[in-house]
Amino acid sequence: MNFLVCLKQTFDTEEKLVLKNGVISDDGVEFVINPYDEYAVEEAIRLKELHGGEITVLTIGPDRAEQALRSALAMGADKAILVETDDLEEELDEHSISQLIYAVLQEQAITYDLILCGYMAVDGGSAQIGPRLAQLLQIPHVSTITKITLNEKDVTIEKDIEGDVEHIQTKLPLLVTTQQGLNEPRYPTIPGIMKAKRKPLSRFEVEDLPLNEDDFQSKTTQKEVFLPPKKTAGQLLTGSTEEQVASLVEKLYKEAKVL
Amino acid sequence: MGKKVLVFADRRDGDLRQVTLESLAAARLIAEGEKVVVAVLGTNAQKEVDILTAYGADHILLMEEDYLDTYTTDAYVLAWQHVIDLVQPDCILTGHTTVGKDVAPRIAAHYGLGLISDCTSIDLENHEIIYTRPIYAGKAFIKKVIPSGVQFATIRPNNISLSPPDASRSATTEKISFQMKDDLLRTLVTQVVKKATSGIDLSEARIVVSGGRGVKSEEGFKPLQELADVLGAAVGASRGACDAGYCDYALQIGQTGKVVTPDLYIACGISGAIQHVAGMSSSKVIVAINKDPDAPIFQISDYGIVGDLFEVVPLLTKELKKLLPSS
Numbered sequence: 001m002n003f004l005v006c007l008k009q010t011f012d013t014e015e016k017l018v019l020k021n022g023v024i025s026d027d028g029v030e031f032v033i034n035p036y037d038e039y040a041v042e043e044a045i046r047l048k049e050l051h052g053g054e055i056t057v058l059t060i061g062p063d064r065a066e067q068a069l070r071s072a073l074a075m076g077a078d079k080a081i082l083v084e085t086d087d088l089e090e091e092l093d094e095h096s097i098s099q100l101i102y103a104v105l106q107e108q109a110i111t112y113d114l115i116l117c118g119y120m121a122v123d124g125g126s127a128q129i130g131p132r133l134a135q136l137l138q139i140p141h142v143s144t145i146t147k148i149t150l151n152e153k154d155v156t157i158e159k160d161i162e163g164d165v166e167h168i169q170t171k172l173p174l175l176v177t178t179q180q181g182l183n184e185p186r187y188p189t190i191p192g193i194m195k196a197k198r199k200p201l202s203r204f205e206v207e208d209l210p211l212n213e214d215d216f217q218s219k220t221t222q223k224e225v226f227l228p229p230k231k232t233a234g235q236l237l238t239g240s241t242e243e244q245v246a247s248l249v250e251k252l253y254k255e256a257k258v259l
Numbered sequence: 260m261g262k263k264v265l266v267f268a269d270r271r272d273g274d275l276r277q278v279t280l281e282s283l284a285a286a287r288l289i290a291e292g293e294k295v296v297v298a299v300l301g302t303n304a305q306k307e308v309d310i311l312t313a314y315g316a317d318h319i320l321l322m323e324e325d326y327l328d329t330y331t332t333d334a335y336v337l338a339w340q341h342v343i344d345l346v347q348p349d350c351i352l353t354g355h356t357t358v359g360k361d362v363a364p365r366i367a368a369h370y371g372l373g374l375i376s377d378c379t380s381i382d383l384e385n386h387e388i389i390y391t392r393p394i395y396a397g398k399a400f401i402k403k404v405i406p407s408g409v410q411f412a413t414i415r416p417n418n419i420s421l422s423p424p425d426a427s428r429s430a431t432t433e434k435i436s437f438q439m440k441d442d443l444l445r446t447l448v449t450q451v452v453k454k455a456t457s458g459i460d461l462s463e464a465r466i467v468v469s470g471g472r473g474v475k476s477e478e479g480f481k482p483l484q485e486l487a488d489v490l491g492a493a494v495g496a497s498r499g500a501c502d503a504g505y506c507d508y509a510l511q512i513g514q515t516g517k518v519v520t521p522d523l524y525i526a527c528g529i530s531g532a533i534q535h536v537a538g539m540s541s542s543k544v545i546v547a548i549n550k551d552p553d554a555p556i557f558q559i560s561d562y563g564i565v566g567d568l569f570e571v572v573p574l575l576t577k578e579l580k581k582l583l584p585s586s
Contacts, residue, residue, distance in 0.1 A: 013514040013534035017398045024399060035515045094364070095373055122514050123395050126376035128364035131332075135368035140333060140445035143361050161357045162460050163509040167450040180515060181508035219373025223389065223402040231540055234561035236552070244564045245574040248546065249582060251562055256544045258466070258523040259490075259583065
């Protein structure tokens, strides 16, 4: 069974954002595998442990994204592909990224039974890449999965739908996007990290792919990035607990008018 | 320079969702006098005609096929394509909901379109549509445009203000049928298990009562649920509470988890980690209840009570019961 995991390197979620010249600064920022993509890596490893096969991890991103791929290899993926986009970062949108993934799959004749992507990235948060890629590959997809069971070509899935759970039957080949609750990603072990250094990682430039610039040119453009107005601390209520509660209700009702 | 706008109505369990009316408000702005078309998928759609008309629809397409009552990706993608080919819109809008998130990217890929997801505001500047959306779960925002071609966006519930309904408006309706071959449907829904504690969806809730590590156990969420019931609120949680196993991950609010923007957010026993704050700091009014006076949550809250949530929350429930009519 061949598993393909598409992942993105993102800021750690505990990072504060700083704007420099209208751009989000990555000075001194801690980078991680996008947490949703980490569920995808973990699930691929668990499925491989059950059914055998090979796991390829793939990312489109700057040079530093190799680190995220190495982490996935250290967790247990077998090989990695990096499409390097250092000069293009700002100009690529979801249309571009999905076209680039599609192109590298074609160029490398990568075969897959199951593709796993995080349901969304914690930075861009558009949740588009998985479904877009499935459409380009003309395969079905199921998003926000919290459980998956494979039996030959048959797939049974539990999917989170705004708090409720939907049970789904489908078949491979398939793309799934992974939701929180699917699994608890493992930490790489020291031997895992050592091994990962020797696992194959192929690098591509955008020019290496069978694409014209028109094919992956962004369909959307950024005008401005801004930080929301800073919240300032409000009032700490005083008095006995009873008095504080009474005062809170009064304020919510008359001052904030949210009741 | 008007634009013909197509809105796909969002329904849950057969009922129209508020975000559809919010999409209609955006649609009217963008249309600049051109037609606003709304497509309603699934049976029993006729009942939505009046409200859609009052909120700005000019033409309503009813695709009352029973296979559209339960959402499946393939059926919806094909149905949307059919509607889009029929209407030939200049702009497509829908809610950033379970359905919108799932169909819209496939539609965008099918037609090779740009898509701006999860917009919190849509404005016109010299006839150009400016889409504003959060990034990093609201730690920052970005303004984007689609320079040419069909405009396409999904709208985050609870953010775009409704225009007042106008009962004197009129709209035309049209029934369209669309046959689906079974073999085109590659995923099959076998069962839906209701787990959500109340019928109120977190992302659309007007009030959210949320618990953190300070709630201490699964049992500890009970007083929060009681408060939520009185307020007609949804219950949420921080990552700390979810990781500790006090509640389901479906309730998690934060940069991982859901982003919420209710009118009122009541944080109980939540310290205010950066990743949690990203998911709720755009709430209009924030109340924090925490034992620790130095908890960072007080830095972003409008009203704070330093105290034990197990004392404060039941008292608050009692006070509110006196004030609010029981529903």
